[in-house]
Amino acid sequence: MKTRILKTTGDDRAGSIRTAVKLLAEGEVVAFPTETVYGLGADAFNRKAIRAIYKVKGRPSDNPLIVHIGSLSQVHPLAATIPIRFWVLAEAFMPGPLTVVLRRSPALPRYLNPGLPSVAVRFPRHPVARALINEAGFPLVAPSANLSGRPSPTRAVHVLEDLDGTIHAILDGGRCRVGLESTVIDLTGRRPTVLRPGVITVEQLEKVLRTKVGLARQTAKKPRSPGLKYRHYSPRAELILLEGKKPEIRKALKEMSGALKGKKKIGVLALAGYTRPSERLDFFSLGTTGVEGAARKLFEGLRELDRRKVDVILCPAFEEEKVGTAVMNRLRKAATRRIRV
Numbered sequence: 001m002k003t004r005i006l007k008t009t010g011d012d013r014a015g016s017i018r019t020a021v022k023l024l025a026e027g028e029v030v031a032f033p034t035e036t037v038y039g040l041g042a043d044a045f046n047r048k049a050i051r052a053i054y055k056v057k058g059r060p061s062d063n064p065l066i067v068h069i070g071s072l073s074q075v076h077p078l079a080a081t082i083p084i085r086f087w088v089l090a091e092a093f094m095p096g097p098l099t100v101v102l103r104r105s106p107a108l109p110r111y112l113n114p115g116l117p118s119v120a121v122r123f124p125r126h127p128v129a130r131a132l133i134n135e136a137g138f139p140l141v142a143p144s145a146n147l148s149g150r151p152s153p154t155r156a157v158h159v160l161e162d163l164d165g166t167i168h169a170i171l172d173g174g175r176c177r178v179g180l181e182s183t184v185i186d187l188t189g190r191r192p193t194v195l196r197p198g199v200i201t202v203e204q205l206e207k208v209l210r211t212k213v214g215l216a217r218q219t220a221k222k223p224r225s226p227g228l229k230y231r232h233y234s235p236r237a238e239l240i241l242l243e244g245k246k247p248e249i250r251k252a253l254k255e256m257s258g259a260l261k262g263k264k265k266i267g268v269l270a271l272a273g274y275t276r277p278s279e280r281l282d283f284f285s286l287g288t289t290g291v292e293g294a295a296r297k298l299f300e301g302l303r304e305l306d307r308r309k310v311d312v313i314l315c316p317a318f319e320e321e322k323v324g325t326a327v328m329n330r331l332r333k334a335a336t337r338r339i340r341v
């Protein structure tokens with residue numbers, strides 16, 4: 001199968017979206033941009049299309065899919081009941097990088113996330129995503145458009161790296177603005193709980209909901225979000241996360257690269273403020289705008305250092321507050337080793 005890249009700028013947009021909608025209506029999967037990461041979309045009410053998603057990604061069958069809607073009214077047929085907290089969150093953050101877990105409607109087809117009492121719903125902001133869902137006229141299930149276990153794609157070329165020849169088309173919407181997957185919040189329990197941290201932070205959610213919001217432990221043996229138990233976001237290189245205070249991390253970066261030099265090709269993934277310990281290293285800068293900017297470039301950096309064929313990536317940790325919580329969540333899952341300095 002030849003994978004087509006469909007442009008979405010200028011005069012090309014309408015035709016590209018029409019092509020993608022036609023494929024989706026035939027039960028095919030199509031990759032498309034969202035503001036967070038690229039998604040691999042399929043008709044949420046087509047059994048064959050859903051099966052294709054799991055096959056193409058190599059995704060474990062017990063990892064459920066998020067249902068993407070193009071307008072808030074599309075939430076009604078998905079959920080059994082819609083708590084007021086959903087509407088409060090919608091008012092503040094939708095469309096946007098937030099996914100809400102609700103009790104599923106008994107009318108939902110069984111092949112959609114079988115055995116789960118809940119359904120995850122997201123209303124993306126990206127104009128191409130919205131146009132696609134609205135012209136299709138049905139909601140789309142859309143996991144991140146990477147092979148299972150690899151870093152999520154934030155550019156069309158990343159999707160191509162993983163899925164060339166296995167899907168018909170990729171809608172190219174340029175770089176994703178957010179760069180990390182959506183915050184997932186569960187509203188099915190008594191206390192709202194964040195299952196996956198993202199750029200919409202626990203603090204922001206608490207402010208809007210006017211109540212305490214939990215953060216699910218990511219290491220739990222039986223995680224509440226099934227996707228959490230798998231190793232994730234992994235580059236092919238070994239990823240060493242250096243955790244501690246900044247001056248100690250700087251020192252550790254220097255010493256580790258010294259120790260590895262000559263044996264391995266070393267990459268460093270860090271904010272521009274970290275000086276390159278040696279000219280011979282491959283340095284991928286996470287930018288100059290702090291952790292928000294780093295969030296945007298994190299997955300791209302992991303993929304880029306793989307492309308340069310480094311053996312080891314050294315990565316200074318971020319403070320676990322605000323967006324740093326989400327960045328560290330992804331880095332911990334990607335890391336092969338964590339060193340406290």
Ligand code: TXA
Pocket residue numbers: 034036037038039040063064065066099101113116118119120122124142143144145180181182184195196224225226227228
């Ligand atoms: O930003 C995003 O959310 C992207 C874009 C494409 O929208 N999508 C995405 O999908 O990240 P995926 O499949 O890669 O991650 C979905 C996460 C998984 O951890 C999954 O286990 C969890 O959401 N999830 C889905 N349905 C759930 C449910 N009913 N209850 C709990 N967790 C659920």
Ligand code: MG
Pocket residue numbers: 143144152
């Ligand atoms: Mg994913």
